[in-house]
Amino acid sequence: MFSEKSVENALMNQGLILNVGLFSFNIQSSIRSLSHNVTTLYQDYPDGFSEDRARFIDFHICVEPPNLWHKYYKGQVQFFSDGFAPFTPLPYQHAPAIIEWGMNWCVSQLINTHLIIHAAVIEKNGFAAIMPAPPGSGKSTLTASLVQEGWRLLSDELTLIRIDNYQVSPFPRPISLKNQSINVIKQRYPDVVFGIESTDTSKGTVVHIRPPKLSIELQGVECPVAWVIFPKYEEDAETELTIKSKAKSLMDVADNSFNYSRLGVIGFDVLKNIIEGADCYQFRYSQLDEAIDAFAALELPQ
Amino acid sequence: MNLNYCLTSVVSLAHWGKETVIYHHGSATTHVINDVPSEVFALVFSGKIFSDRDFSASIDKGLPELTQQEKGNYLSILKKQLLVIELIEII
Numbered sequence: 332m333f334s335e336k337s338v339e340n341a342l343m344n345q346g347l348i349l350n351v352g353l354f355s356f357n358i359q360s361s362i363r364s365l366s367h368n369v370t371t372l373y374q375d376y377p378d379g380f381s382e383d384r385a386r387f388i389d390f391h392i393c394v395e396p397p398n399l400w401h402k403y404y405k406g407q408v409q410f411f412s413d414g415f416a417p418f419t420p421l422p423y424q425h426a427p428a429i430i431e432w433g434m435n436w437c438v439s440q441l442i443n444t445h446l447i448i449h450a451a452v453i454e455k456n457g458f459a460a461i462m463p464a465p466p467g468s469g470k471s472t473l474t475a476s477l478v479q480e481g482w483r484l485l486s487d488e489l490t491l492i493r494i495d496n497y498q499v500s501p502f503p504r505p506i507s508l509k510n511q512s513i514n515v516i517k518q519r520y521p522d523v524v525f526g527i528e529s530t531d532t533s534k535g536t537v538v539h540i541r542p543p544k545l546s547i548e549l550q551g552v553e554c555p556v557a558w559v560i561f562p563k564y565e566e567d568a569e570t571e572l573t574i575k576s577k578a579k580s581l582m583d584v585a586d587n588s589f590n591y592s593r594l595g596v597i598g599f600d601v602l603k604n605i606i607e608g609a610d611c612y613q614f615r616y617s618q619l620d621e622a623i624d625a626f627a628a629l630e631l632p633q
Numbered sequence: 634m635n636l637n638y639c640l641t642s643v644v645s646l647a648h649w650g651k652e653t654v655i656y657h658h659g660s661a662t663t664h665v666i667n668d669v670p671s672e673v674f675a676l677v678f679s680g681k682i683f684s685d686r687d688f689s690a691s692i693d694k695g696l697p698e699l700t701q702q703e704k705g706n707y708l709s710i711l712k713k714q715l716l717v718i719e720l721i722e723i724i
Contacts, residue, residue, distance in 0.1 A: 578652035578665045585663055592661060596645055599656035599663065603647040 339366035348388065349373055352491070352502035352550050354442075355386060356434060359393040360426070362408060368427040368526045368539075372505040375544045390437040394430050396420070412437050421532075428529035428537045431505060435488050438502065439589040445491040445500060446601040447589045452490040452499055453482040456631055458557035459499045461490050461609075463587040466534070469564025469616070472512040475540060476619050477626055479520045484546035485554075489589075494597050497604045498553040503546040505539035513538055519619065557632045559584065559611045562622075570621035573613050580611035608632070638712075638721045639682045646678065657720060664718050669711065670695025677715065682724065688712065 341347040342365060346357040349369075358369070390412055396402030397409045397420055407420035410433035417436050421429055439447050450463035451474040460482075464470040471487055478484040485499055487506040492499055505526065508516055513536065516523060524541040559580055560572075581602050585591045591598040610630070616622040642659025653674065655664045672695035676683050685708075692704050699707065715721045 576652055577649040578647070578654045578667075581647065581654050582663065582665055595661055596656055596658055599645055599647075603645075603654070607647070607649075 335370040338370045342366050353500055354389045357388045357391045362426045365426050372526045372541050375547045394426050425529045425532050427527045445493055446598050448490040449587045450490040451487050452485040453477055454485055454554050455482050457554055459554045460558040462560050462562050463584050464562050468562055471507055473562055475506045475516050478543055480623050484542050494601050500553055501550045503542045503550050507539050509537050510535040556605050556609050559609045560614050562614045568615045568617045571615040572625050575611045575613045577606050581606045635685045637682050637684050637724050639724050641722050
């Protein structure tokens, strides 16, 4: 355990080192609400608060007002990665969400040792289920529920597939919930720990929840892909898991990838192998209980 | 007119049943083509120059159940599709 004070001290000075999956982040910020949020959400991460200064840092990031004008007049802050600002300044109160979006940006834009897909990925019995979906598909609500029901969280946003062995590398980070999903999860799972809500963002109200401790403890354990499932929440829809053609699945996963084009034929070979070995489905649901049952009934590979 | 064709670039393929996904190295684009007989693919992706006559012969082998007119229509559509996505070019 660590104190919010020590996190605040690290953030405001030499930086706080967070080791998430394969990557280490050095985070700096003078924004007080961030230290509370980081303490709440990253409580269970290993070495995150040690003085492990000798370790190679993949990303030096910070969230600060870009200048005095933005700080005092506009009340805005900006995300920086190695001094580069990929996003425009946003309201100060969005800082907890900005840092999470920024960490996603670092990995999705700068890493090419993996095929990176905009997809949640969870694991059970040693096999991963990838869930690629555009925003608004109910992906995060479903993921948050499934990881409370025994699935291991590998990632809520970024599926990282190694290009040398096609295994999924875990990148378990806090799960992002938006708008109505927040109350759904609060009511279903009262023990889940929530961070600070960022209201009136471009995505509405956004909050992150702490990942299960076991998912963090196993963040070094890779696994093969057994299922590629395209989820879609539809109000009042019957739960329906239907086989999706492999060619269409490959194309849709490619569309959801951040670096498929950058990787060229390597990206194609990775996807071909993943799709070849996986069962591919379209999944429609409106009831979480039925969705959880449907995932529990997925057949393991022979 | 008996035109000659060739692939515009190296390709990588993934086959699942009647579906084929093609990765075109030259343009770094990915395409799906359905219901093309293996005999036709063998010709198109052989890497050799082929003609309209070769094309027709591969369709005769791959889709013997079609009438001559259906084969002609099929060839015309497939050729157009492959040319539009710039997988093959006329030489």
